[in-house]
Structures are given as C-alpha cells and as structure tokens.
Amino acid sequence: MTIDLEDLALDEGGHILLERALAGLRPGEQLEVRGRSGGLSLMLGAWARSHGHRLLPAADRPMPAADRLSSDELSDGPSLVLEKGAAHDQRWSGAVRAGEPGGVLPRADRTWGLAARGALVEAGGPKLDVAWVERDHVWADIAPTLYARAAASQWDPNTIIDWTPPSGVPDDIEDAVVQIMTYLVENEQAALMIPARMLGTLHPHYREVMQLLASQVADEARHVEIFTRRALLTRGQMGRSGADGRESLQTLLNEPDFTLASFLLSVLGEGTFVDLLKFIHDFAPDRVTADVTRLAARDEARHVAFGVAHTAYIAHSDPAFLGRLRGAVERRHEALRDTAGLNQSVFDGLVLLAAGSWEPAAIRRGWEAVQGLQRRMDEGRRRRLAAIGFPDGEAAELSALHTKNFM
C-alpha cells in the first residue's frame, strides 16, 4: 500500500493521513510513504518510533533513499517504508462497550468511568467513585420523558415575571409574605442540595436520571432566586428562620440512601409543598407572589412525579421495600419528636394571607382555609403512598407521621 502526502508535513497534520492509511493494515504489514515536505524522513522516523511503528532502515527499503540530502533534494520522493506496529491493536484489545446507547443495564460498571453510554471504552483509566450503580436503586421508566419535559419547560425568572414592586399591599400582609418567602427559600435550598448530592454519586450510565436531577437542581436554583427576590422586593429585608424548621430539613439531608431521600423529599416533602404553593398562589395579595408560586409549583409537580415513579418502580419489584420506606418515615418522625414543627410565624402568616385582614371573621376564614390546606396535603400524601403500593390504612398512618414543617 502506498500513500502520497504530497507537500503536507507531519507537523501540519500529515500524521492524520498516515493514521488513516495504517488503519487498514495489520501489524507487520508495510506502508510506502511518499511526499516532498522538508525533513519528511526524519519526522516520519520520529513519528513512527513514538507510535510503535518502524521506519525501515534505508538498506531494507525497496529503493535507495536520499535521507542525507537537503529537504529540497528530498522532494524527489525517496521511498520511505513504514512497518505497522501492534500498539494500536493492543491498546483496544481489552476494550468493551459501556452498554448500549438506547437502554440501561441492571448494573453499570464503575470502570467505564465517565465514558458515554454505548461508547467503546479502553481498558484501564480511573474507576468512577460513585455509589449508585444499580438500575433498580435509581431508575424510573418515566425519567427520559420527565427530563424532556423539564428541558422544554425552563424559564427565565428575569423576563417571565414582572418585578415591579406591588403597591397597596397592607404592611401586615407584606410582613406575612416576607416571612413565608423566607421560609420557602430555606426549603428550596434543602431541595437543591439533596438532588445535587445524589448527582455526584450516581453512575452516569443512568443518564436520564442524571439529567433529570440536574434540571431539578436548576429548577430549585430558580426557586431560591424568585422567592428571595419577592421577599426583598419592597423592604429589602428577609424574615426569620426558626431552629425547628431547619431541624426538620436537616433530617432530609441526613438520609444517605438515594431512594429513601428521594421518597422523603419528593414524594412526601415536595408533594406537600405543591399544595402549599397553590395555597399561597390562591391567596396571594399581589401579582408577583402569585406568579412566583405558580411557576415553582409547576416545576415541583415534575419533581414529585419522578419521586413517586422511582419509588413505585422499586416497591413493585420488591414489596418488602415498603418496609424500608416505612422505617424511613418513622425514623424521621422520631428524630423530630421533640420539635414543634412549623414556625409559628409561618403558620400565622398563612392564616393572615388567607384572611386578608385583621377582622375576626376574616381570621376565622383564614384559619379554616389553612385547616383545609392541611387536609389536602394529607389526602395528597395518602394518594401518593397508595400509588407506591401502601394499603390505605398504612398510607394514612404514615401521612400522619409526616413533618409538621410541610417539606
């Protein structure tokens, strides 16, 4: 086989043509190289050595070489012959495919590292230090669909919301809004950190789950932003953060198991949160408050959908898993036994928001509205627990153990 590099030098891309020509040969076979670039035989010899090939010594070549002549004289095109080495074949001899691009395997190999799903992976290289490598621990069949939906539903907080400060909101009601927003931000920060931590320990073979979690993190980042901006919109000051509320969120961060954390956060926590956001939206005293809660609730619905689907996926293949879920709820309840749950000022703020004024009759209506909210939250949790596979009675029992802090 012969290749003519014409005047292309090896230090300006000529090696690409050599690689292409050598790819068609077996180790030990020869490639005749022609060309008239300066120093070709020198560079060819050096290139061959460093790639495990051999430039045959002049004496072994079919035609006399003119290596010792200047580059101009080399342009007559002496015959240079490369003998292909085995290094390239050896490098790829132990390579394996990292699964198939179109589907996920029950178990992902850590030695694939960061290789794309379906890529041909050279043996060696660092093992990926991830904890979650089994499909049943992380997967839900709906993940690709949810990710596509999430990607299509991204929005820009700066343009989608008219941030003109509201006028006419009474001071006391604004106080309540600021306090509620402050509370929402700390919940959003927990909701951001938990999937972010899972992301870092998930094998990227389960790419759609990784992408979905990443979009979830991005969603929560936006939620942190919009609630913060609404809180600061008129006063430039945040509200209070109660120790018990943070204690409740800390128990979510303390759960190391991917599925259990996803269950506690998404199925129970964010599920409950969706009802809360709808409530605030319905009783919002101004358009910005209504917009930020509506937009966040829309994202949260996807987070809940994945949590439910993923938990149900495991529970259906392993009914004994329900016992572990139950244990997680009980452990969290136990850990929060000595805390009051929801910050009183947040609870009172919700009542005042729904009341709209300090009139005793209005306060009663607000109180009843919050009672109604808590009933809806409970019903929603029971419905989702039933979807996962819990019998109705047990679902009711577990729902009652959920934190009073909503998330």
Place this chain on the structure above:
Amino acid sequence: MSTPLVIGSVAYDPKVVTIWEGFRGFLRERGIETDFVLYSNYERQVEDLLANRIDLAWNSPLAWVRADRLARARGLTVVPLFMRDSDRELRSAVVTRAGSGAETLSDLRGKRVGVGAVDSPQSTLIPLSYLRSQGLVPGEDFEVVRFDVGVGLHGDHVGGERDAVIALREGSVDAACVLDANLIVFSQEGTVPSGYLSVLGQTEPFDHCMMTTAPGADPEAVATLNDAFLAMSYADPTVRRLLDLEGLKQWLPGRTENYAALERAVDETGFYDAEGNITADDYRP
C-alpha cells in the same frame, strides 16, 4: 524473600517517581522484589553502579558509554540488558531557517551553530561529530554556541535544544542541532511554525537509553527481572499506563552497535577518557 534488586534512575522529571513506583508494584505482583534510587545526574549513578551500590542503572547512552569504559578499565563487565523500542534508530538534524540562503553544510563555514547542553548526545555530541565527519571542525570551521540546560541529565532535558532553536529563530545563531522527534515537538508547541526549519544534514541512526547491570549484580535475579520487563505487554492496561508515561510500547533486548557514533564523539571531544574518567573541562553535572 530474596534481596531486592536496586535500580538507579535519574530524576529528570517528577514523573520518574510514578514510573518506578509503578514498575516496582508490577514486579512485586510477580514475586520480584526491587527498589529504586533516584539521582540528580548520570555521573553519580554510573559511579554507584560500578561500585555495586545499585544493581542496575537506567542509563542514558552517554552513561552507558562511561559505565562500559569504567568497567573495562577495571577488568569488569556491565551488561546492556534491555531498552525501549522508541530508543532505537534516532537521528539528529542540523537545521537552519528555510530561505536563509544556506543550502548545504559547507554553507555553515564561518557561521554560528547552536547546540544543546554539553552532555547531550543527540543535540551536541553526536551532531558535532557528524559535522566533523562532513569536513567541518567545530570551533574552527564554525562557532559552537552551547545552550546548557539540565547539565548532568545527558540531554534528557529538552530545554537546551529548544533554546538553540529559539536562538535560530531570533537570529543569534545560523543553524541548530536537534533530535528528529523535536522537529515535530517544536512545531507543535509553537517554538517555530511548520515549515520554518530546513534540514541541511542528518546523522546516521543511533540508539538511546539502556538498562545496564552492575558488575556484581546477581545474574539469576537479573535474568528474572529481564524476562519480566521483556514480557510487559502494551495490551495490559495497568502496564500500558506506565509504558505510556515512560514513552515506549515494548521493551526490547539491549544492543550496543548503534553507540559507535557516540563513542567516536566522546573520543573526539575528550568528554571521557578511555578509562571512563570525566575529562571535559567545562562539564559540571
């Protein structure tokens, strides 16, 4: 457990530690105990080899020449054990700026030629000897401009060679002596653009580094180690990482016939005497 074989190596780069740690682990898994000692320069390594303070030395070609001379002078033998596939048939080139007007080597008469460090086989000793063989006596027919970087490393440090090419680019020398591989390297790293250099002449092929045994090394242990090195396969991913770092695909048996040009250069410059003593007066490793 047998006494470990101690291998000397010159620490011309931090990666040397990774490489020899890696080989040590590889050999230990095969029941071969070794240790390694790092040197800042080849001269002390060779002296320690001859004194049997180490069992093997990963020698530059110049270090091989000295070890061999020292051994012969004392009636001893050092054995060329194995070498990298990439250390066979290197060539160096005498280059100038393309379009400088110099067409042949004789055009360098009365000019300035940049070379690497005083102890660099590939960019000083061998090419200067080559020019002499072409009728150009260094220091008489042309001026030698030396770029001493990493003296004692026998040219393992590419800095002197690069400085010579930079000097050529900047016009303070009229030609430079470089290893064939560095023609590509200096272009890739942007020291000079592609096509900037024109080749006026090139040396005959020569060989480079050599694993060398001490006169007193246990032949049986050395043979076992030799077999283990020659058996390293590029198909093994663990070994491949080390071979890639060390810049080879396969270890090959040692051979010495391609050191003739270097031997000649050492004699011509009086770098070492026939007994292996350092006689170059401006060499401070």
